[in-house]
Amino acid sequence: MTLPLLAPALLTIDGVTRTFGALSALAGVSFALEARERRAVIGPNGAGKTTLFNVITGQLPPSGGRIVFDGRPIAGLPPHTVARRGVSRSFQRTNLFPRLAVLENLRLAAAAGAAGSYNLFGRVERVTTPLARARETAAAVGLAERLDTVAGQLSYGEQRQLEVGVALATRPKLLLLDEPTAGMSPEETQRMTRMLEGLPREVTLLIIEHDMDVVASLADRVTVLHYGEVLTEGTFDEVKRDPRVYEVYLGSE
């Protein structure tokens, strides 16, 4: 009998595959993510990173393999169930509620698990907990001054901040961020990196990133994906020095 030496990982991906007809987007991905860890997933375009996120969060069912989160299998569950279990994600292409104000964007996310969302009477202003959480999250992502602005009218950088905010407002155990700094200026990227660094460690992070400076500042460990498989894993320095990783990026950066 083997004694469990370590606490079981928060997220275990085991042999996950995903095919689209003849195309194999994920060809058997396996890795484990510890609670409180900050992991970056990197790899050239088409490596399967976003597909991996889609499979974890339930937007796509896997073609094979297991996914275990917080001790329970989640492979193939619908997105809203996975979210309720504590997994939240932001999207690569900004995916907000464009006609609603920033505060309402965040409040909707914060109220998702709360009782009372089926309430046909009563006013939304009186349900205080989600509102308070929405304001907190707005402050955390640097949008405290923009609460009444309609999301569609924010600047691109602010929208990316809100994009992370909406995912964060659900108070997840695991936060998946898909290229949070995509398309941002260097100042905006720095601001976002500092914001992410400032997040409480209780929120485990799994980030897809192309910007290696962000990965270097943020990530405890890095997983490199290539052609739908894990090529290698390690700290940022270890991965940086791996010749295979360099080869894989040649011609795609």
Added chain:
Amino acid sequence: MRARSIGLGLVVAAVVAFPLVAGPYPVKLLQEILIWGIFAMSLDLLMGYAGMVSFGHSAFFGIGAYTAALLLSKWPGLLAALGAPALAAAVGALVIGFLSIRVGGVYFIMLTLAFSQMFFALTFQNAFLGAEDGITSVPRPHVFGLRIAALGAFHVYLLAIVGAAALFLHSIVRAPFGHVLRGIHDNEERMQAVGYPVARYKLLAFVIAGTVAGVAGSLYTQFVGSISPDAFLWTTSGEALLMVIIGGTGTLNGAWLGAAAFILLQSLVSSYTERWMLILGLTFVLFVLFAPGGIVGALRGRVGVRS
């Protein structure tokens, strides 16, 4: 805000007092506007707030109408006039909604359309339901022991029910549930991703809208005194859609304006020309192309921008 409340109060007072100043024909027009208005408003809840376009809303209007017609001849009380039609429509909406919502988008439009046509086929060929001619000689109900056949009494009765339904719909939209619907309308995928079981909310919205539509149908039967399979026609749903668009989608109160515009146009235009349908179709096309915000949108200065 005070000005708006006073204005609203005046309008309501005018509507209540209308039979005292106007002849029977204008009063009938007003009552028809009220009935179609609440029918359209229930559709606006679906379309303007939940973002669900149903071309089969007439199914619930018809279910309510036929239920009332069948029951009122035997038991002319409030249960037959309101309770049973509302329940029947709710059940219908639950079944049709459950089958139609799981497929989204355009399939939803077509399925709801097909279902309402199915009811048309059912009633058109069914002798018990009066086949092509439908059910006639439907009496108005007894309310608290009084027969409300008289114009004035019926007017108050109609206003009370329509008013209550309108208040109910307004309350929903301001409540947490209404906010969830708006979130679903704006970005359904994100609502799923943050943890809302979207299908359940949509189904509830569908059932609520269907129930109010059923009440409208029942009122229509009591208003006219009869009902025919035409209530189920998909074009009936389309006309309600037209009222919502003209009035302004997502405004609730636009439904009154849309119903008024439609019914007045129909009654006025058809007395001058036979080309009523042409003008209606043209109006529809022009509104969709150039004034998607409807009348309310235009009043708010937003012609050409969806509200």
Added chain:
Amino acid sequence: MLVVSDVFAQALNGLAYGVLLFLLSVGLTLIFGMLDIVNLAHGSYYMLGAYAGVTVLMMTDSFWLALVVAPVAVGLVGAVVERLCLRPLYRRGPLDQVLLTFGLIYLFEDLVKWIWGGRVRSIPAPALLTTSVNVLGATVPSYRVFVIVFGLAVAVALWLLVEKTRLGAVIRAAVFDSEMAAGMGIPIDRVFTGVFAFGAGLAGLSGVIAGPIQSAAPSIGATILIPALIVVVVGGLGSLKGSLVGSLIIGQAETFGKAWLPGASMLMIYAVMALVLTLRPQGLFGRPLK
């Protein structure tokens, strides 16, 4: 007493009706596949085709000429509608487009009443096809046989066009993923207009072919739209194969329903639809839903 020849005669009727539905539904399903809109005015093109036939016959007495002119004329109308009314709405999403096509139904129906009058206008079959033939023991009007043969020929020609030609590949790409096709350099605007006109033309062809069977009246467009929609839903939105199979099934269902269950005939097609959709919500050949 069930006589084989009776059954066969009904089956042929059902086949003829199915062919008409097929011609009508091709346009519907292609337009949906490409643009994600349900063109509710599609039945109007059917009606316009019948009336175009009426006019050509009035002027030239030639059914065959009507057969050629009607689809072309209706196709032109379709192209104009697409450019003027629908194109401004592409950015706005499916709802507005569906609503606009609904308004067009009223417009077209009344326009037709205005120009041609509201009563039924007949379209006599060409002299060549006014006899009856004996097919496997059943006596069938030769016109129906013509409809079946003609329709199947069109189906084969369509299949060849879509599967074997470059134009067909372009259309398939546009139907499958219009964004991607545009990204590959395909002139998506012109493809849209072209497919729209083509679909409308086919609907018009169906209308004029149906003329000798059901005549021309302002209401025929709205009446045939529902079966056509059901065909498309049952076959699968966007699938030509689905259109063919669906229309054959619905054609038979409705014909046999009328013959043997007259009290519930109108419900037959809805029963078929409900059955198919419970088992396969995306239709027989439709793209699997998310």
